[in-house]
Amino acid sequence: MYGSATYRVALSGSGMEYEPVIGLEVHCQLLTDSKIFCGCSTRFGAPANTNVCPVCLGMPGTLPVLNRRAVEYALRAALALGCRIEPVSIFARKNYFYPDLPKGYQISMYDRPLAVQGHLDVEAKGETKHVGITRVHMEEDAGKLLHEGFPDSDRASHVDYNRSGVPLIEIVSEPDMRSPEEAHAYYSALRTILVYIGVTDGNMEEGSLRCDANVSLRPRGQSGFGTKAELKNLNSFKFVQHALEYEIRRQTDLLVRGERVTQETRLYDPAEDRTSPMRSKEEAHDYRYFPEPDLLPLQVNEEWIGEVRRWLPELPAARRRRFVAEYGLPEQDAALLTSDRALADYYEAAARAARNAKAAANWVMTEILRKVKEDKIDVDRVPLPPVRLAALIRLVDDGAISGKIAKEVFETIYATGKDPADVVREQGLSQVTDEGAIREAIENVIAQNQSQYAQYKAGKTALLGFFVGQVLKATGGKASPSLVNRLLKERLDRP
């Protein structure tokens, strides 16, 4: 009922234009081996309730002990987002009853988060948007509730606590986004950077990254905020955008009719492409946070921050700018090549060894990415080492083989891992640069294509391409095209 047409009519009819105000809360699973407060495995997909122990099952008398690597990953993420790390942060208990939470509280951080005041610059609609990061804090994940799939699922829910205690960071943005596109761009850039710095696998199907959105409307030009709705279950980039689009239409419609937006939590249903109020857990927001007495304040000194900072890789945006400046790549190519850290590493290794940055970019973007797609593998699983690809580029640049032959050699070295120079030698693929041999081929082609020759002589010079093709074919693609071109022209244009 809230089609986009309705939205436009409503807007023009009201004489008032509304501006969406959007903030995102993103939960990100950290790539540690063990859980945040105990030594159980974080591995996804294990049989139900096999990665559990008294600590993550919330048994009485157990004590949490914080995982150092989880803190380091959280710090790395906070630094990558330009946050200020707090010297002291405090874990707090967030109290509520829900069966996915075995202790009756979640250990999180409340008024003393790990890091504050960061930002992320994102590209949306050709513009750079500065999105503020309010805070980054650490917390433990809850278990997984299954509402269907059991014979008695109509009467009971079933719980798997393997995920209980998996380390998370929550990244809260400022309400800085003004459109679903910007929210999408922010979430996507955030995922790229978190995967890039190696703190998460970013796998959204497995729930490694989850997103809630706060959205409200206000008359354009007004600086105060309207009443917001919190949207849950935005588990893909597409859902974030669609749910926000729907919710903006819904709220616009309410405001235009003179009604009010209710502050509430709404669940997005991707099948129906709509949001609806979650059955309200009465008083659910009365979490009665208090400092977790079982964990001392977390102290992070300058030395530790410095150590984490040293491990921080060059970030995608900086690397993209460097690729443009250092390798002379177009902005778009640099953006593609830096979208994945392994891809950027592969490209740089190939470009440096080949001493031809542009050719390396073309090979990586077309051939390597084609293979990655065809074989459904990650870039770090590409069997061809970048130096081998570089050697192939050098063979072309040195005139040893033609570009066409290079594609064939590529297939061979990709499949076998052989040195391209060996492949060229073994298969006799060296470029024919012997002018005598090419002239001979030209004479044969002319002899076999007398009518085309006559047409050419009569002025149809566009047939040059035809002759080039025939000569290249006659030499098995091994002749240098530029040489063929020159010799053919000389021969055909001879009076």
Next chain:
Amino acid sequence: MAIAKQEVRHIAKLANLDFSEEEIGRFTQQFNSILEYVARLDALDTSAIEPTSHVDSGSHALRDDVLVPSISREEALANAPESERGHFKVPKVIG
């Protein structure tokens, strides 16, 4: 800062506890007497004192990211009132 029965009922609800009217009345009195006693601290000037969250001012003992064998599923489920196919079974909740 006296509290009323209504607040005691609210706290009971948050704690998933069910009390009789007689108990609610008794707890309201007890809550108030505890709060009055603690309120005597208000007589002190604490403006120059940092809030204390923990009695020990030391810093965290951290553990390395090393796996420790988990317990068996049978042990994990041993105390569950009900279980099914390796899962804890709980009254139906809506996700």
